[in-house]
Amino acid sequence: MKNVVITGSTRGLGFCMGKEFLNAGCNVTFSGRGEAPNENLKSLMELYKDQTFYVQCDVRKIDSIENLWNESAKKWKKIDIWINNAGVNYPDDYIYNVNQKYVESVIDTNIKGMIYGSQTASKHMIEQGEGQIWNMEGLGSNKMMVVKTILYATSKHALTYFTRGLAKELSNTNVKVGRLSPGMMATDFILNQPERSALDESFKKIFNILGDKPETVAKFFIPKMLKNTQNDAHIVWLTTTKIFFRFSFSPFIKRKVL
Numbered sequence: 001m002k003n004v005v006i007t008g009s010t011r012g013l014g015f016c017m018g019k020e021f022l023n024a025g026c027n028v029t030f031s032g033r034g035e036a037p038n039e040n041l042k043s044l045m046e047l048y049k050d051q052t053f054y055v056q057c058d059v060r061k062i063d064s065i066e067n068l069w070n071e072s073a074k075k076w077k078k079i080d081i082w083i084n085n086a087g088v089n090y091p092d093d094y095i096y097n098v099n100q101k102y103v104e105s106v107i108d109t110n111i112k113g114m115i116y117g118s119q120t121a122s123k124h125m126i127e128q129g130e131g132q133i134w135n136m137e138g139l140g141s142n143k144m145m146v147v148k149t150i151l152y153a154t155s156k157h158a159l160t161y162f163t164r165g166l167a168k169e170l171s172n173t174n175v176k177v178g179r180l181s182p183g184m185m186a187t188d189f190i191l192n193q194p195e196r197s198a199l200d201e202s203f204k205k206i207f208n209i210l211g212d213k214p215e216t217v218a219k220f221f222i223p224k225m226l227k228n229t230q231n232d233a234h235i236v237w238l239t240t241t242k243i244f245f246r247f248s249f250s251p252f253i254k255r256k257v258l
């Protein structure tokens with residue numbers, strides 16, 4: 001049984017991954033910025049009382065991340081898997097229109113938060129002798145460029161570079177580092193994107209072809225993570241082959257995610 005810590009696991013993919021780890025018999029520390037778990041998370045924790053723990057953690061603050069490790073290590077003794085999942089979006093717009101507050105939230109959460117999480121987990125995992133760190137990719141992790149999203153994409157491009165570099169730096173230790181690529185999911189990240197009033201029809205059309213529920217992606221990720229023994233692993237949900245088949249069959253198979 002593994003002990004798992006997931007940043008940003010109060011909802012969306014982080015929450016669904018936590019649920020899958022619980023189903024697999026793991027212990028899970030859930031976390032988010034709130035002082036206490038929300039109602040949905042509270043209900044899940046009621047069902048898995050002995051396997052769950054909540055720690056308030058704002059990944060933008062390194063002390064808060066250190067506290068997440070310390071409290072989790074106190075509770076579970078050892079942390080086997082640490083996932084830097086917390087991430088934020090911003091309103092799609094040309095970069096010259098983007099408010100400074102979004103530049104700060106995207107960089108502080110998606111880049112600095114992920115770096116602080118990786119520093120903290122790798123330092124302690126080296127001390128404890130082993131462990132796995134996973135970072136969550138997104139648009140920009142590959143070379144795809146989409147106008148009006150370049151701030152977010154820059155953060156995920158940086159995440160990918162950093163994570164591969166970290167895997168290299170830790171290659172002579174028993175700490176493994178990997179990347180998760182979740183594709184497009186119907187979560188608050190998309191559905192409650194800041195300053196977006198409604199999803200336009202063309203976006204919905206593409207999303208219904210390529211998008212998925214976070215539950216589906218979590219079910220795919222967790223068994224693979226639990227089996228992983230490789231350093232620099234890359235688990236990809238929405239592969240090029242899957243994209244090709246989804247588009248090819250879209251006239252015949254109507255998917256409704258949104």
Ligand SMILES: NC(=O)c1ccc[n+]([C@@H]2O[C@H](COP(=O)([O-])OP(=O)(O)OC[C@H]3O[C@@H](n4cnc5c(N)ncnc54)[C@H](OP(=O)(O)O)[C@@H]3O)[C@@H](O)[C@H]2O)c1
Nearest residue numbers: 008010011012013032033058059086087138184185187189
């Ligand atoms: N949805 C997609 O299509 C998609 C696609 C590719 C990649 N991703 C990536 O997948 C990850 C999860 O996204 P999601 O779609 O599940 O998003 P989501 O539903 O919006 O959930 C985001 C999670 O991050 C937490 N969070 C936000 N800021 C935080 C902070 N400063 N400190 C700690 N936690 C924070 C939130 O918790 P609180 O609000 O409770 O703090 C929440 O649990 C992100 O890294 C995102 O970039 C998403």
